[in-house]
Amino acid sequence: MAGGGGVGDGGAEGGGGERAVGVLLGELQRLYREVERGTEAFNATEEQLRRRRAEVGRLDAELARARLSLHDSRGAAGRLARQQYQGSTGISPYVRLLLARDPQHALDQGHVIGRLARERAETVGRLASGERKADGLARKARAALDDQLTLAERAKKERDDVRRRLDDVEELLASLTAEQLAALAELEKKGVAQAQEKLVASGALGAPGEDRKPSKEGEQAVRYAVRQIGKPYEWGAEGPRSYDCSGLTSEAWGHAGTPIPRTSEEQWARLTRIPLTRLRPGDLVIYFPEATHVAMYLGGGKVVQAPRTGEKVKVTPIAAQPVLGAVRPDPEGKPLGRYEPPPVRQAPATDVR
Known part of the structure; x- marks a missing residue:
């Protein structure tokens, strides 16, 4: 349904007026689509940024532990160095063995010396290993922090882009008369009804009345989503007071115990297609x-969705927008034996905004 074109002039009546309203609707839908594309790009970057922040925190904690261990190893190595310096006689263990009055006692001392030597070697080895580990972790932490800063800058640019596009939507809507807004709403409603009829008639949704039962998790996700009806759309929002489209679906399935990707693009790319x-x-x-x-x-043939800015979470025909396809978050989930759909209260009517 979304299409390009400039904003036309004229009323909502007559052939020319209807065409002008159609141009307005196409322009408005194009702007909404650009806003949603920018919103999902922002959501994807925010998700990457969230993971990178967690990675930076994990690396910082691991680096702190490595530095503490390195400090202990350096202290142990320093003590061994002082002991070796203070106990040095300049005479080799072999000469001391030959000159000893009690060779057995000297041999016992040799075992002790050997054990101390091994301990010293192990301490030096731990020190060297600790230094390598600390250096490696420091490099990873710096790289992760650099990535975090890059992602934060990208998120800011994407957020600003969405706000600019929202300003374009508001500017267009503010330029319309009440009659034009009413005509836009009626034309959009008519277009959705026609698209729904065409989709059902094509058999793409299966035989009429052939509704399948959800899995246990699917039922929980549906009930969660239905409880959000009437809450406002807000780009980038994940609840509980407001949602964007993928914020609603990801939160619903997360509450059902099946985490799914945050954005619609990732949901389409990573979940099982049906x-x-x-x-x-x-x-x-x-x-x-x-x-x-x-x-x-x-x-x-109905869906629940957070449609777009200015609207509320609501139930619509499946063909309210051009359908790309469908995915199933729980492909291994078995259908329930019995299923009672949750009661649905429709959101208050809204205009094309």
């Missing part, structure tokens, strides 16, 4: 060629 004819509640429906939007299937 045909639409095999959809069951809890499966994820991915939208647009770039996989920049995601919703959760409820059954009966």
